[in-house]
Amino acid sequence: MTAPRAAAIILAKELRLEFRTRELLTATIIFSLTVIILFSFAFDPSAAEARRIGPGLLWIAFLFAGSLMLNPSFARERSNDTLDALRMAHISTFAILSGKMLANFIFMSLAEIVLVPIFSILYNVPLAAVAGRLILVLILGTAGLVITGTVFSAISAQARMRELLLPLLLLPILAPLLIAAVEATASLLSDPPALDRTWVTFLAGFDIVFLTASWLLCDFLVEE
């Protein structure tokens, strides 16, 4: 079986599993909303302040929600030894990893599709005019989050305290992603809105570096 076909099957399996109950998706969306609301209590921003801190707030909410949501990705495979079954199947480890990465990307994107309009309404941040470019930034940022998050989910699934360990490992690594995504989003909210090429290139570079590292090191992640 070729790697893309295997990845597609894994992707289908993950989607089917999630859409049976939709519990992970729902929990992610509600958690992100809670973070967004708590920030409004903590900072109580005026209109101008909201435009300034808005991007940071949005991406912090996504990072926190993501580091919780990515945990079950490999932790779920521990029960019933399904990870062993995947390992024994005649498919490359990168196919397993990329199938899960794509599934996580789809889940995260669905959460963002719900959250970004709500955020725009709650904080009076006009995003409609820059929707296309914003989607590009969201795609690149989410890709970075999901790539590193899935790899670290594989690592933390084999350790104790995995719910705490994943954010602990993930958030320092994602610091440059956070800066780049926030700056790129902020540049879209500036007057006039202009997509900052430097940061978008940086985001793309970040994604490529960590995707390549995952591809090179994936076999060591699921080894017995």
Next chain:
Amino acid sequence: MKARIAITLFVAALVFTAGYAALFIAPEEATMGLIQRIFYFHVAAWSSMFSAFYVAVFANIAFLATRRQKWDWLGVAAVEVGVMCCTIGLVTGPIWAHPVWGVWWTWDARLVTTFILWLLYISYLLLRGLIDEPQRRAMLSAVFGIFAFLDVPLVYVSNRLWRTTHPQPVILGGAGSGLDPTMAKVLVLCIFSILGVTLLILVNRYRLEKLRHEYDELRFEVESRSTDAQSNSTKARP
């Protein structure tokens, strides 16, 4: 054994000499006064830290390539020593900064990068602590170590880019720019002395890890033999 004692005494002598030189031989800096003398050990801590982390990532890659346990021992020893040097740097920095700049900390690119570096490698040590099985622990921490090392230049570049678009609170002149010759010699002495201490601790930590491994193997051997003996004695009864 004698060689080890001799080397330890030599490194100790080097450190004392360096301390004396930093306090009394080096000329007093014009603007900053006495507190500037901490710079000799601050810079020495950074250079030791970088060396340690380079050794660590080399050991991580070597472990994944060869699967020999000794590279894992070297990896954890190097990271622990690196975290130690990083902590020294992060503590001496604010001590120096407060009287000179007026602030304990500033969000400059280098400082942020170092802070994140410190967090990343502490996460490495925490990860190791949370995995019990030695082979898996070695493998996963090696993978994480490589990811952490890849992230560091990205952190630095992103912070540099970010900080150039925002006004800098403090302008940091390069520490080595226009250094007085005596100061430069004292600095080199201090760097080598701290490097010596770092190396000494690294080697001893490596030996400790090796001994732990041997102890675990022996204990496993003893336990498996005693359970064999128990099961044999139960079989022997009619």
